[in-house]
Amino acid sequence: MWGHTLSVHFTEESAMSKHELYEQMVALFAQFQEGHNATTKKGAAQARKAASGIKKLITPYNQASVAADKEK
Numbered sequence: 001m002w003g004h005t006l007s008v009h010f011t012e013e014s015a016m017s018k019h020e021l022y023e024q025m026v027a028l029f030a031q032f033q034e035g036h037n038a039t040t041k042k043g044a045a046q047a048r049k050a051a052s053g054i055k056k057l058i059t060p061y062n063q064a065s066v067a068a069d070k071e072k
Contacts, residue, residue, distance in 0.1 A: 018064040021057050028053045 016024075028050045035047030 016060065016064070018061065018068050021061040021064055025054055025057050025061065028057070 032047050032050035032054065035043045035045070035050060038044065038046070
């Protein structure tokens with residue numbers, strides 16, 4: 001157990017910069033607004049999908065933000 005090395009798997013989100021993550025969240029929020037304002041079930045599903053995408057980017061954004069602050 002102690003002889004094994006720790007392997008860290010970086011996801012696509014964690015390799016992105018704070019600004020790149022921000023841009024993705026802005027794009028997803030625009031999709032969320034469009035779906036939210038739609039009057040169809042498909043629009044509502046698109047809004048939920050965009051909201052889930054934003055949720056997945058929050059932690060990597062926070063991590064990138066803290067890392068960027070530490071570099072200053």
